Amino acid sequence: MKINANLLDLKIEAASIQDWARLDSPLKRLSQHLISGEEVVELLQQYRLLSQLQRELIIDTELESIECTAEEIFSAYKAFYHHQQINSDEDRATWLERNHFTLSQLERLILRTVKLARFKRETFGSKVDSYFLQRKSQLDRASYSLLRVKDFHLAQELFFRLEAGEATFPELVKQYSQGQEAETGGSIGPHELSVPHPILVQKIRSLKLGQLAPPLQIAEWFVVIRLDKFFSAQLDEKMRERLIEEIYDRWIQNQLNQLSR
Numbered sequence: 001m002k003i004n005a006n007l008l009d010l011k012i013e014a015a016s017i018q019d020w021a022r023l024d025s026p027l028k029r030l031s032q033h034l035i036s037g038e039e040v041v042e043l044l045q046q047y048r049l050l051s052q053l054q055r056e057l058i059i060d061t062e063l064e065s066i067e068c069t070a071e072e073i074f075s076a077y078k079a080f081y082h083h084q085q086i087n088s089d090e091d092r093a094t095w096l097e098r099n100h101f102t103l104s105q106l107e108r109l110i111l112r113t114v115k116l117a118r119f120k121r122e123t124f125g126s127k128v129d130s131y132f133l134q135r136k137s138q139l140d141r142a143s144y145s146l147l148r149v150k151d152f153h154l155a156q157e158l159f160f161r162l163e164a165g166e167a168t169f170p171e172l173v174k175q176y177s178q179g180q181e182a183e184t185g186g187s188i189g190p191h192e193l194s195v196p197h198p199i200l201v202q203k204i205r206s207l208k209l210g211q212l213a214p215p216l217q218i219a220e221w222f223v224v225i226r227l228d229k230f231f232s233a234q235l236d237e238k239m240r241e242r243l244i245e246e247i248y249d250r251w252i253q254n255q256l257n258q259l260s261r
Contacts, residue, residue, distance in 0.1 A: 051256055058255050059116065066115040066122075076114040124247040131243055132235045138194035139233035142204050145169040145186045147177040148221040155215035155222035162224065163212055169226065179221075190231055200225070 026043060029035040044050040086092050096106060132139075147169065149155050158176060161167045170185030181188055193201045199218050207213055207227040215222045233239065 054256060054259055055252055058252065058259075059119075060112075062119055062123075063112065063115040066119050068111070068114045068118055072114050072118070073111065076110050080110050080113075120244050120248050124244050124251070125240075127247055128240050128243045129235070131247055132233075132239070135243070135246075136233050138192060139239070140193050141190040141231040141233070142193060142227065143187070143189035143191075143229040144204060145173075145226040145228055146179075146181050146188055146223060147173045147186050148179050148181070148218075148223045149176055150178065150220055150222065152215060152217075152222050155224055159212065159214055159224045162226075187228070190229065 026035060026039065029039075041050065044053055081087070081092075084095055086095055092103075092106075095101075096103060101109075147158060149158070154176065158167075158172050162169065162172065169187075173182055173186035177186060193204065196204070197218050199216065200223065203213055203216055203225065204227055207225075209227055209230065212226045213224065215224055217223075235243075
């Protein structure tokens with residue numbers, strides 16, 4: 001803090017005042033390891049981070065009994081180093097310094113990643129088949145052409161023109177459609193069928209490929225659609241991994257909900 005010699009005309013630099021105000025801040029106490037546990041919890045609640053800490057502690061409890069093979073651990077190190085572009089001891093030292101990690105903390109991080117992957121597979125892998133059947137109707141994808149207007153008689157006229165081959169979807173969409181589909185010539189998707197309006201999904205599922213549907217009312221709109229492509233969801237490895245993550249997320253959220261009761 002700088003003070004002029006003339007006490008009648010004290011001038012304190014703004015930056016110095018800010019420095020002085022920070023002397024006893026939570027950040028300062030945290031960096032000096034002087035902050036109390038009670039204050040840490042209050043700060044976590046204030047910044048809505050307490051649930052994230054609880055989540056990680058729940059996971060750690062579950063991972064205590066998980067054992068991993070040397071091959072799994074080696075693969076995890078290899079993947080981590082590749083992702084972080086660590087190719088030498090010097091690269092690793094630089095990464096540790098930049099991320100404020102010790103080597104032992106990095107080793108625990110990688111081992112935890114391996115354990116968590118195994119925990120997910122062993123705990124939720126057997127539930128994927130039945131979960132997939134529950135979710136399949138939402139996981140199926142479709143591409144379709146759509147135009148919408150707010151006048152029923154106009155929608156009906158456009159439908160007849162399409163049906164008779166007098167015009168194409170892009171032509172009519174560009175001229176008449178009042179939604180965002182005008183930017184794509186009416187072409188939408190492919191989207192999972194959890195995305196469109198439920199009434200639209202029901203209609204899409206009733207159509208054959210290339211079939212045009214008469215005007216359908218959805219809220220204030222009258223919609224004309226044509227099913228262009230349909231992709232039935234398959235339980236391949238990529239889908240299996242995705243569903244394991246979904247089941248896991250539901251499980252961890254349920255654990256958090258129980259803590260808050």
